[in-house]
Amino acid sequence: MTLRQxxxxxxxxxxxxxxxxxxxxxxxxxxxxxxNKDNDVTPASRRTWTSLTILGFWFSDALNMxxxxxxxxxxxxxxxxxxxxxxxxxxxxxxxxxLVLNGxxxxxxxxxxxxxxxxxxxxxxxxxxxxxxxxxxxxxxAIQTYSGSFALTLCIAAIWPSYxxxxxxxxxxxGLTTQQMVSHLLFWLIQLPVLMISPxxxxxxxxxxxxxxxxxCIGVAAGMCKFAQSSGDIWKQEPRIHGSARAWMILTCMMxxxxxxxxxxxxxxxxxRYMNGRKGQYWQAFFLPVITIFLALMAIIGxxxxxxxxxxYIWDPTVLASKWTGPKGRCASFFVGFSWVxxxxxxxxxxxxxTAANDLTxxxxxxxxxxxxxxIATVIGGxxxxxxxxxxxxxxxxTFMAGLAVFLAPVAAVLSSDFWxxxxxxxxxxxxxxxxxxYEYWHGINWRAVVAFVVALTPxxxxxxxxxxxxxxxxxxxxxxWDINYLYGFTSAATVYVTxxxxxxxxxxxxxxxxxxxxxxxxxxxxxxxxxxxxxxxFETEKVLTEKS
Numbered sequence: 324m325t326l327r328q329x330x331x332x333x334x335x336x337x338x339x340x341x342x343x344x345x346x347x348x349x350x351x352x353x354x355x356x357x358x359n360k361d362n363d364v365t366p367a368s369r370r371t372w373t374s375l376t377i378l379g380f381w382f383s384d385a386l387n388m389x390x391x392x393x394x395x396x397x398x399x400x401x402x403x404x405x406x407x408x409x410x411x412x413x414x415x416x417x418x419x420x421x422l423v424l425n426g427x428x429x430x431x432x433x434x435x436x437x438x439x440x441x442x443x444x445x446x447x448x449x450x451x452x453x454x455x456x457x458x459x460x461x462x463x464x465a466i467q468t469y470s471g472s473f474a475l476t477l478c479i480a481a482i483w484p485s486y487x488x489x490x491x492x493x494x495x496x497x498g499l500t501t502q503q504m505v506s507h508l509l510f511w512l513i514q515l516p517v518l519m520i521s522p523x524x525x526x527x528x529x530x531x532x533x534x535x536x537x538x539x540c541i542g543v544a545a546g547m548c549k550f551a552q553s554s555g556d557i558w559k560q561e562p563r564i565h566g567s568a569r570a571w572m573i574l575t576c577m578m579x580x581x582x583x584x585x586x587x588x589x590x591x592x593x594x595x596r597y598m599n600g601r602k603g604q605y606w607q608a609f610f611l612p613v614i615t616i617f618l619a620l621m622a623i624i625g626x627x628x629x630x631x632x633x634x635x636y637i638w639d640p641t642v643l644a645s646k647w648t649g650p651k652g653r654c655a656s657f658f659v660g661f662s663w664v665x666x667x668x669x670x671x672x673x674x675x676x677x678t679a680a681n682d683l684t685x686x687x688x689x690x691x692x693x694x695x696x697x698x699i700a701t702v703i704g705g706x707x708x709x710x711x712x713x714x715x716x717x718x719x720x721x722t723f724m725a726g727l728a729v730f731l732a733p734v735a736a737v738l739s740s741d742f743w744x745x746x747x748x749x750x751x752x753x754x755x756x757x758x759x760x761x762y763e764y765w766h767g768i769n770w771r772a773v774v775a776f777v778v779a780l781t782p783x784x785x786x787x788x789x790x791x792x793x794x795x796x797x798x799x800x801x802x803x804x805w806d807i808n809y810l811y812g813f814t815s816a817a818t819v820y821v822t823x824x825x826x827x828x829x830x831x832x833x834x835x836x837x838x839x840x841x842x843x844x845x846x847x848x849x850x851x852x853x854x855x856x857x858x859x860x861x862f863e864t865e866k867v868l869t870e871k872s
Contacts, residue, residue: 342690352756361693362684364752365433365596369523372594374603379529380594381610383669384587386536388470388640390615391622393583395638397576401563404623406573411619414580415612421588421813422611424739426604429592431748431837436590436678437685438755440734442832443741443820446758447767450686452734457682459586459727462713464675464704469714471514471667472506477641477660479506481653499711511705514668518676518697523597525672532669539662540621543640546655547628555627557636574806581809582728584611587674589735593681594673676700726787732812733779737772740817745824751838761831771823779816783808 344359352358360366372380397407428439436456440449479486489502499507517528548554564572595604622638629637637643644659680696691699704710742748754760758767786805789797804811 344689344692349756351753353759356756356758357689358756359684359688359692361681362435362438362688363756365523370433370597370599371523372526372597372603373599374606376526376529377595377598377603377606378610379526379533380673381607381614382533382537383529384673385611385614386532386540386618387467387666387670388474388663389467389583390618391540391640392638393580394619394623395626395636396579398557398560400572400576402569402572402576403560403562404557404627406562406576407623408616408619410573410576411580411616412612414577415584415615417577417810418581418584418588419608419611421735421739422584422591423605423608424743425588425735426591426595426607427601428738428742429595430598430601430604432592432750432752432755433596434592434752434755435596435681435685436592436738437682439592439742440738441755441762442746442750443737443769444772445764445767445769446760446762448764448769448772452738453682453685455727455730455734456586456590457679457686459731460675460679460682461700461704461708463586464671464679464700465708465710465713467667467671467675468511468514468701468705469507469710471664471671472503472510473641474660474663474667475510475513476502476506477644478657478664479509480645481657481660497711498709498714503711507705507711510664510667511701513664514671515698515701517668518672518701519694521693522594522677529669529673532665536662536666536669537617539659539666540618542655543643543659544621544624544628547625547632547643551628551631553628553631554624555630557623557627557630571803571806578728578805578807578809582726585728585731585735585809586678589731589738590678590681593678671701675704679704726790726808729780729783729787729808729812732809733776733816736779736813736816737775737820740821741772741824744821746833749834749837751834753838761834764829764832769829771820771827771829774823775816775820778819779812783812 346357347359347363348354349356349358349363351364393411394404394407397410398404402410425436428434429436432439437449437453440452444452476486487502489500489505491500491502493499493501493504520528562569591604591607598604622640625640625643626636626638629635629643633646637646640659640663644656647653647656676697677693679700680691680693683691683696683699684693742750751761754762757763764770782801782804785797786802786808789795789802790805
């Protein structure tokens with residue numbers, strides 16, 4: 324070996340060792356499998372979430388600018404506020420079913436979504452489900468971060484109006500101005516330290532956001548009604564679409580609303596793993612519909628009143644607040660901007676960054692824990708993906724992102740039906756960490772899950788293509804499957820997976836009782852046996868010398 328080769332080899336060795344996390348003993352994973360405490364079973368000391376934390380979590384997740392602007396898309400296509408609220412309510416009821424079913428997995432097993440998915444998909448195929456969810460999280464993190472920068476601009480402009488007059492030195496084709504770039508950088512820097520906080524310590528931030536953003540929503544709606552001396556005429560609008568076209572359009576809006584929450588319905592175990600009991604997570608079925616309908620109603624009232632005051636419907640809350648002038652108006656504008664800054668950070672935290680961090684931790688446990696994963700996710704989402712280009716030049720990409728629900732519906736279906744019906748909640752938790760354990764299936768792939776995924780996805784592809792590229796002008800009954808895309812994807816995948824699992828059972832994965840992490844596990848190593856107990860953050864080990872045959 325030449326001197327140059329030896330130097331390169333030494334640099335690579337040092338680089339690898341410096342980036343690798345300390346090797347940790349686990350009560351579940353075999354000694355040869357690399358793991359870390361963020362990917363392992365959540366110890367008792369970190370199970371700090373209660374029903375109140377879940378309430379704060381959903382306030383944190385659901386209260387965001389996209390939720391405020393949501394009814395505008397329904398009304399703009401020719402429906403009314405009644406259909407907007409109906410589509411929101413029914414969609415939240417639909418999505419609450421997989422949300423609660425999969426949430427129970429986290430509260431029972433105390434493992435993250437990437438680990439829980441191995442039971443139904445197989446140890447290796449579960450990585451596909453993880454990547455699909457991670458890509459979705461990164462895209463939405465990019466969009467939510469860029470939206471938050473507009474709220475921060477509102478705050479700064481309320482104090483220094485000249486901020487809006489910063490000369491632009493960025494070419495138009497980039498998709499943003501110098502002032503917007505500064506706001507984006509500042510927002511990214513403000514949210515970065517919050518994203519570094521461990522999930523089990525976030526309950527107080529969730530409650531803070533719940534209070535601040537709820538007060539903002541009520542204040543904007545009430546204030547606009549006071550300015551207009553009425554709630555406007557949006558309540559008198561009649562639908563511009565009738566007959567069967569109207570019915571299909573309502574279904575499409577329902578699925579669009581449900582699809583927006585498909586990500587959380589899939590990876591909710593990432594959060595319910597921190598529950599200190601199993602019953603609290605069931606409150607999600609009530610919390611999510613109530614919070615989202617509240618936000619939609621406040622948005623409709625405030626926007627309707629804006630028509631009276633400004634002679635146009637203003638759905639963007641930051642644009643609406645920017646029209647308030649005078650000392651009192653600028654003070655109110657600052658509060659609205661601050662509230663939505665908190666709102667966007669909370670949504671990014673609960674819906675996107677923690678999820679992507681968990682996914683990265685599962686895929687690269689030797690090098691990435693949740694804190695490193697959060698940093699990598701926010702760098703990719705905030706800068707590498709250039710969210711200003713996504714928003715500026717790709718409305719079709721946003722449609723495609725909403726359409727990613729068709730990929731997540733079968734994932735959520737396999738996850739929940741495997742736990743509740745096929746395995747009947749009897750999971751061997753340590754085996755979830757063993758690539759050669761009972762959940763290996765065939766080379767790490769459960770073919771039943773593959774078939775269910777294909778059956779659920781294929782009929783939705785023509786509708787997805789037509790929504791992204793309307794010029795295709797596809798027609799026929801198959802297009803209407805898209806109008807019920809999430810409902811079809813979830814029910815068909817669950818039906819196929821359960822049927823195949825009953826006709827061709829994987830006997831090695833079926834056990835009589837759940838095997839939990841709370842028991843003491845003996846793991847053979849070179850010197851003897853390591854006894855580990857996952858009830859503490861630091862595993863206590865005891866070497867027991869044995870005779871070698």
